[in-house]
Amino acid sequence: MTAIYLSLGSNVDRHNNITAALDALAELFGELQISSVYESKSVGFDGSNFFNLVVGANTVLSLIELSETLKRIEDNNGRKRNGPKFSPRTLDIDILTYGDFVGIENDIELPRAEITKNAFVLLPLAEIAPDVLHPQLQKTYRDLWLEYDQASQSLWAIDFKWSGKIISVA
Template sequence: MKRVFVALGANLNDPEAQIRAARQALAALAVPASLCHSPLYLSRPMGPADQPAYVNGVSAFDTRLSPHALLDALQAIELAQGRERKDERWGPRTLDLDILLYGDQQIEDERLTIPHYGMKQREFVLYPLADLAPELVLPCGTPLARLLRDCPQNGMTRLPAQ
């Protein structure tokens, strides 16, 4: 069993509803009573500026799934919620689920990079992650608190609790 952190993001088709539905779907992957969620944030898109703002958050849970089985399950959730995989990087999407951390493992293969390759620079990942695990130290030994000090919020705002 491993503790995992998954980033959630959406900017199409009622993004907050997409995130709520994804959170419910994550329960099927989690060991009972281990699932928790960060507050949600509204953030600027990373890619083309002519797309809606994103709703982002992080969920944490314990799982018995292997890293690749977890990836497959997350991609199935994305597809069930209307995700279309396109060649365009950082474009608009109904749902994006990314494995940030899988225990303290470091994985790099053709399908999966853990820790997530961009998590150290992305405010929409770091701040919700800190809401769940403020004392977290990444597998490379970097404290999350140090990353937060160097990462501006870039206009990101916390959404009211629902």
């Protein structure tokens, strides 16, 4: 089994798409570690606010199988791949880490650079994996969050229920 962390985001029909993604991931992996859900402004383009969270799980899938499976989940939730890179998203699921893998495999570069660049990735990751070491930087996600310029990107926790449970409170 390989420990993985995934970043989920949506700014189109946000609640339904995040819920559908969590349903699909729970079916695929079983037990999930789920951060709070955060709302943030779009980064890189003008658009409606995003809902973002991080999910941890364990998988027997190879990195390539995992990537293909996550793309199918995105596609099943209306993801269009022919638009600009920075544009509205029904669902975006990014692999942040795959065990301790550092490198590039099939155009997948890990650990994902967004971990240290975007508050909407780093804060929820630090929330569910505070003592886990970034595989390349060898610092905990808690320490990376404490070092991060937290005033540089605005985000806030929101109330969010999934599968009959409150997973996030504002």
